[in-house]
Amino acid sequence: xxTSSLWWLLTILGSAVAYIEISEExxxxxxxxxxxxxxxxxxxxxxxxxxxQGTCQTGTAQSxxxxxxxxxxxxxxxxxxxxxxxxxLRTPLIITNNxxxxxxxxxxxxxxxxxxxxxxxxxGDFEVQSVHFHWGSRNTKGSEHAINYERYDVEMHIxxxxxxxxxxxxxxxxxxxxxxxxxxxxxxxRLSTRNxxxxxxxxxxPKIVEYNSNATITGTLNVGQLLGxxxxxxxxxxxxxxxxxxxxxxxxxxxFSDVLDFPHRQIAKLLNxxxxxxxxLINNYRSIQDTNDREIYYRALNL
Ligand SMILES: *[C@@H]1O[C@H](CO)[C@@H](O)[C@H](O)[C@H]1NC(C)=O
Ligand SMILES: *[C@@H]1O[C@H](CO)[C@@H](O)[C@H](O)[C@H]1NC(C)=O
Ligand SMILES: *[C@@H]1O[C@H](CO)[C@@H](O)[C@H](O)[C@H]1NC(C)=O
Ligand SMILES: [Zn+2]
Numbered sequence: 001x002x003t004s005s006l007w008w009l010l011t012i013l014g015s016a017v018a019y020i021e022i023s024e025e026x027x028x029x030x031x032x033x034x035x036x037x038x039x040x041x042x043x044x045x046x047x048x049x050x051x052x053q054g055t056c057q058t059g060t061a062q063s064x065x066x067x068x069x070x071x072x073x074x075x076x077x078x079x080x081x082x083x084x085x086x087x088x089l090r091t092p093l094i095i096t097n098n099x100x101x102x103x104x105x106x107x108x109x110x111x112x113x114x115x116x117x118x119x120x121x122x123x124g125d126f127e128v129q130s131v132h133f134h135w136g137s138r139n140t141k142g143s144e145h146a147i148n149y150e151r152y153d154v155e156m157h158i159x160x161x162x163x164x165x166x167x168x169x170x171x172x173x174x175x176x177x178x179x180x181x182x183x184x185x186x187x188x189x190r191l192s193t194r195n196x197x198x199x200x201x202x203x204x205x206p207k208i209v210e211y212n213s214n215a216t217i218t219g220t221l222n223v224g225q226l227l228g229x230x231x232x233x234x235x236x237x238x239x240x241x242x243x244x245x246x247x248x249x250x251x252x253x254x255x256f257s258d259v260l261d262f263p264h265r266q267i268a269k270l271l272n273x274x275x276x277x278x279x280x281l282i283n284n285y286r287s288i289q290d291t292n293d294r295e296i297y298y299r300a301l302n303l
Pocket of ligand 3: 238
């Protein structure tokens with residue numbers, strides 16, 4: 001299945017040596033992701049995005065926003081469906097410090113399928129592309145969306161592309177191009193349940209402290225593991241934008257109201273990452289945007 005010419009040398013436990021093959025396709029998608037990032041220009045979070053130009057300034061359907069239950073339209077819509085979310089992904093799984101976040105491009109499953117979501121108010125099937133995080137600092141919370149005026153410690157974004165568009169570039173040009181799952185994360189000292197999937201990602205963070213560095217995740221992963229055991233039946237959904245330049249208004253947002261508890265010692269590793277200027281990569285969240293009278297929907301359980 002894997003057709004690569006490129007081989008990776010990995011030192012495991014500093015002694016044994018293993019060769020890991022990366023498929024051309026996965027390598028191409030990682031490079032494309034980096035290219036898209038560069039095309040969006042250099043940007044930083046010095047002013048929480050208030051200095052970003054173009055659609056970031058002029059747009060009228062921007063993200064993130066404050067999701068307020070009493071202002072939302074409670075609707076009876078289908079639940080989101082997570083297709084192939086329980087299928088093991090191909091390895092290697094590579095996480096990169098792209099100067100703005102810790103990002104993992106998600107490869108195909110071992111069976112060669114691409115996990116996708118539909119349902120909710122999603123206008124089609126949306127294939128999973130990548131996952132990344134937004135966080136605060138030692139004394140600030142860093143979620144992008146707020147729920148009832150409250151920010152959470154970290155917000156995870158799982159980015160999906162409408163299957164009707166060939167590339168992320170095409171999708172970004174269309175209002176129905178992308179769907180993002182937003183998962184709020186709360187830093188806790190003790191956990192009754194463990195999220196093995198996320199732990200695998202966070203365990204590699206010390207290896208990607210520097211801008212442009214990458215690391216390979218140990219073991220196997222499926223996309224569903226990222227969600228842990230959160231309740232997925234209740235979520236806010238609305239039309240918005242990317243929260244990084246060029247802030248394209250191409251996203252159907254789905255933000256779960258249930259919060260994922262995650263160990264403080266893991267979340268603290270995010271705060272050690274550095275941006276391209278070798279400064280601490282902290283508070284990488286955009287400020288709250290105006291809803292401009294957009295409809296915000298809330299799917300409740302048992303409707
Ligand atoms: C994944 O879920 C489907 C149904 O949702 C089930 O039939 C299948 O056995 C599951 N596969 C794994 C690997 O758990
Ligand atoms: C990972 O980092 C190494 C060392 O900087 C680099 O040579 C390699 O191209 C990177 N791999 C990917 C997939 O980005
Ligand atoms: C997004 O906008 C489209 C086009 O106006 C509309 O049909 C759809 O219902 C909106 N979706 C949400 C979640 O607001
Ligand atoms: Zn994001």
